[in-house]
Amino acid sequence: MINIVSKSGNLAPYLKATTQTVASQIKQLSPAVPASLKIVVPPVQELHTNYSLSNSLPSGRVRVLSGPGVTTQVRFAHTDIQIPDFSAYRRKDVQDGTAVSRRSEDSRKSFTYLVVGGGAVVGAYAAKTLVGEFVSSMSASADVLALAKIEIKLGDIPEGKSVTFKWRGKPLFIRHRTPSEIQTERNVDVQSLRDPQHDADRVQDAEWLVIIGVCTHLGCVPIANAGDFGGYYCPCHGSHYDASGRIRRGPAPLNLEVPNYEFPGDGTLIVG
Amino acid sequence: MRNLQQIGATLSCQTDRETIAYTLQSTSDSLETGLKFLGDVASKQVFKPWEISDNIPRLKYELAGLSPYALLLDLLHRAAYRTGLGNSLFCPDYLVGSHSTESLQHYVQSRFTTNRAAVVGVGVDHGDLLCFAQNLDLESGAGPSDSAAKYSGGDVRQDTADSLAHVAVAVEGASLKNTKEALAFAVLQYALGVGPYVKWGSSASPLTRAVGSAVGNNPFAVTAFNASYTDSGLFGFVASSPGNVAGTVVDAAVKQLRSGTLSSTDVAHGRAQLKAAILYNQESNSTLAEEIGTQAVLLGSVLSGPAIISAVNSVTDAEVNAAASKVKSGKLSVAGVGNLTHVPYSDELK
Numbered sequence: 001m002i003n004i005v006s007k008s009g010n011l012a013p014y015l016k017a018t019t020q021t022v023a024s025q026i027k028q029l030s031p032a033v034p035a036s037l038k039i040v041v042p043p044v045q046e047l048h049t050n051y052s053l054s055n056s057l058p059s060g061r062v063r064v065l066s067g068p069g070v071t072t073q074v075r076f077a078h079t080d081i082q083i084p085d086f087s088a089y090r091r092k093d094v095q096d097g098t099a100v101s102r103r104s105e106d107s108r109k110s111f112t113y114l115v116v117g118g119g120a121v122v123g124a125y126a127a128k129t130l131v132g133e134f135v136s137s138m139s140a141s142a143d144v145l146a147l148a149k150i151e152i153k154l155g156d157i158p159e160g161k162s163v164t165f166k167w168r169g170k171p172l173f174i175r176h177r178t179p180s181e182i183q184t185e186r187n188v189d190v191q192s193l194r195d196p197q198h199d200a201d202r203v204q205d206a207e208w209l210v211i212i213g214v215c216t217h218l219g220c221v222p223i224a225n226a227g228d229f230g231g232y233y234c235p236c237h238g239s240h241y242d243a244s245g246r247i248r249r250g251p252a253p254l255n256l257e258v259p260n261y262e263f264p265g266d267g268t269l270i271v272g
Numbered sequence: 273m274r275n276l277q278q279i280g281a282t283l284s285c286q287t288d289r290e291t292i293a294y295t296l297q298s299t300s301d302s303l304e305t306g307l308k309f310l311g312d313v314a315s316k317q318v319f320k321p322w323e324i325s326d327n328i329p330r331l332k333y334e335l336a337g338l339s340p341y342a343l344l345l346d347l348l349h350r351a352a353y354r355t356g357l358g359n360s361l362f363c364p365d366y367l368v369g370s371h372s373t374e375s376l377q378h379y380v381q382s383r384f385t386t387n388r389a390a391v392v393g394v395g396v397d398h399g400d401l402l403c404f405a406q407n408l409d410l411e412s413g414a415g416p417s418d419s420a421a422k423y424s425g426g427d428v429r430q431d432t433a434d435s436l437a438h439v440a441v442a443v444e445g446a447s448l449k450n451t452k453e454a455l456a457f458a459v460l461q462y463a464l465g466v467g468p469y470v471k472w473g474s475s476a477s478p479l480t481r482a483v484g485s486a487v488g489n490n491p492f493a494v495t496a497f498n499a500s501y502t503d504s505g506l507f508g509f510v511a512s513s514p515g516n517v518a519g520t521v522v523d524a525a526v527k528q529l530r531s532g533t534l535s536s537t538d539v540a541h542g543r544a545q546l547k548a549a550i551l552y553n554q555e556s557n558s559t560l561a562e563e564i565g566t567q568a569v570l571l572g573s574v575l576s577g578p579a580i581i582s583a584v585n586s587v588t589d590a591e592v593n594a595a596a597s598k599v600k601s602g603k604l605s606v607a608g609v610g611n612l613t614h615v616p617y618s619d620e621l622k
Contacts, residue, residue: 041337047436053493053512054468054475059461061499062345063562064361067284068273072334074342075286083555 149272154208162224162232164213167271171213171221172259173232173245174269181230181243182206188242195255199244202258210261210271211245217252232256281306283313286562289349289357290501293565297558303396307404315384315409319376328369335362340438340609343430344510347607348440351428352506357421385415390568394561421504425603427618434610437518441526441621442508443602446500446595448570454500455583456591457507460599461498462549463534463542463592464509478538479509479528486524490517494525502570507599515611522606526621532593532600539592547584551577 047053066072087095093104140148150167152174157163162175177185185199186206203209213221213232220236227233228249229242239250246255261271276283281298283306294314298306346360389410393401423444446453465477479494492513499506509529513521534542554560554577567574575583604618 039333039336041333044339047512048491049472050491050493051468051472053436053491054495056339056341057467057493057495057510057512058341058345059466059495059497059510061288062342062361063286063288065284065286066334067282068276070282070284074339083552 149270152269152271153267154269155267164224167212167259172271173209173211173213173224173256175209175211175224175243177207177209177243184230185242185244188244188246194247194253197246197255199246202244202246202255204261205263208269209243209245210269211256211258213256215239215252216247216254216256217250222256276306276309279305281309283309285313287361289361291566291569293562295558295561300395303400311404311408317377317380319373321373324371324373324376325369331363331368335365335368338362340432340434340436341510344438344440344607344609347428347430347609348442348506348508348605351426351607352423352442352444352605353421353504354424354426356419357501357504381411383415385411385413387412387414388569390565392561392565392568394557394564421501423504423603425605425618427606427608429606429608429612429615431612432610435514436512437515437608437610437612437615438510438512439518439522439606439608439612439615440497440508440510441522441529441604441606441618442497442506443599443604445498445505445507445599447504448500448502451571451583452587452591453595454505455587456595457498457500457505458546459539459542459584459587460534460592460595461496461507461542462545463538464496464529466495466545466549469545477541478531478534479525482528483511483521483524486520487513487517490514492517492521494521506605507595508605515613517614518612519614519616522615522621526604530600530622532597534592534596536589539589542592543584543587547581550580550584 047056063075064072065075091104091108093099093108094101148168150165150172152163152165154174154176157174157176159176160178160181162173165172165174182199188199190196190198199206202211215222215234215236217234217237217239220234222232222234222239222241224232227240229240231243231245231248232241233239234241234250234252237251239252240248241252241256242248244255245258247253259271261269263269279298279302281296281302284295284297286293286295294310296306296310342362346362350358350360352358389408391401391405391408425443446457448454463478465475465479468475479496483492483494490513492511494509494511497506497508497510509525511518511521511525553563564574604621606615606618606621608615
């Protein structure tokens with residue numbers, strides 16, 4: 001037996017599998033296997049169902065695809081890859097797959113731009129209205145605006161009388177002037193006044209004087225039908241106003257203020 | 273590469289066992305710039321040493337990440353043809369890093385000749401394409417003549433630590449020399465059953481039914497496989513299943529493969545599905561360009577979509593059954609990857 005094994009000559013070491021851990025003088029230790037660099041690849045997906053197994057099977061020629069900017073692929077000519085049908089999204093001009101898209105390009109583009117442009121204009125207008133509504137909600141509310149105007153029936157005021165109303169928190173004097181008062185005021189020399197203003201500039205209808213009854217000196221309310229000039233007299237510091245509300249004597253610098261008013265024509269006066 | 277990205281183009285290279293295709297995809301505005309790069313890549317290659325060595329880590333990474341199916345088909349071709357068509361598509365581990373500038377340039381200069389090349393454009397003006405093709409700097413001539421592929425048959429296996437077993441079994445099929453026979457084999461492939469057509473369901477094809485009844489509750493997948501090359505072809509099936517039932521799966525599938533005839537409804541299904549597959553392939557510009565290029569280079573002429581469809585329609589049941597009987601009597605090649613303890617060898621399969 002031993003003779004047969006030793007007579008196999010050069011093959012003897014390969015008929016047995018042995019490892020040597022301690023080197024001896026006669027036999028050398030085989031060199032250690034160099035540790036190779038383990039390449040880490042993404043883990044393979046485990047397939048457990050018929051469908052997923054079927055999807056990975058090759059059915060024809062194999063091609064390998066690679067490129068500088070392309071990941072390497074192995075293509076198996078799968079038949080399950082379906083190209084979706086986009087006909088629901090196509091416009092009428094390019095519904096046919098063989099239609100040249102450049103020919104209908106202008107009409108399609110102009111339609112789109114028209115629709116978008118029109119929509120943008122409408123949208124801008126809507127936005128402006130919306131923002132305007134919100135911003136104007138911060139302005140004066142209706143009840144405040146309602147108090148800003150006053151409507152006065154002129155028939156109730158007799159001639160020569162000055163009536164006081166509260167308007168915007170201030171006294172409003174309405175004086176039904178007599179013709180003699182009007183004449184007097186018209187004849188006054190404008191240059192001699194402290195605050196030169198002609199009567200015609202201060203009234204719209206000469207019969208009605210509408211002024212705010214706040215003394216321009218320090219803000220007291222003048223008394224009607226008092227003073228030396230047939231108009232108003234401020235008792236606080238002795239300012240005399242005439243029947244046109246102009247300062248004649250006293251410390252006040254300016255004439256009494258004339259507000260905005262109008263005669264709508266039906267015997268009323270609207271101030272404000 | 274940066275220039276290509278700046279013009280928004282993709283340049284890729286596709287290799288299969290008989291062709292190499294360089295494809296450029298770009299917008300029509302940047303086509304001229306892209307064509308310059310395509311011409312350089314396809315004809316004026318200079319394989320600089322640092323370019324080769326820079327790509328070795330990437331090559332190693334990609335080889336490490338190959339799917340088992342890629343390996344399986346390589347082993348199938350090795351079992352069937354041994355050399356020639358049997359050579360692997362992927363670089364073997366012991367040859368990584370051993371390519372030199374001279375060897376690559378010699379290969380390119382001897383084989384990239386005008387007689388063996390086709391220039392294909394999809395969505396490109398014909399005049400521009402002609403101009404580009406005429407300016408390509410390729411060697412003229414026929415190139416080296418290759419020996420004809422010889423089918424031998426046999427077994428090649430690789431046991432790995434996978435719970436699944438992937439097995440491919442094939443016999444010699446139709447070559448592209450006889451286009452009618454090649455079409456008949458393609459119809460036979462779809463008649464036997466290719467891929468799932470209903471999501472989350474298995475198909476009712478003959479192969480799936482035969483294997484499904486044998487395998488019971490275990491998951492499995494089987495599809496008919498058909499590859500036609502210039503001198504030869506392979507026809508068979510590819511199956512995946514857990515290792516413990518792989519034996520039953522392969523036995524049942526081989527029995528169905530070797531049954532010899534198919535009913536006319538199955539053949540009609542095969543024709544319809546083959547037509548659909550051809551037309552789907554032609555819908556995308558990139559696959560259409562590959563299709564035209566392969567036909568031009570291997571067959572010398574290109575059939576348009578309608579022409580192929582009428583050719584498929586003219587395949588008769590008799591031709592398909594003749595193909596099936598050729599399959600019945602052919603010598604088997606068996607390749608396996610994964611857990612192969614129960615997978616039979618080719619001489620154990622009838």
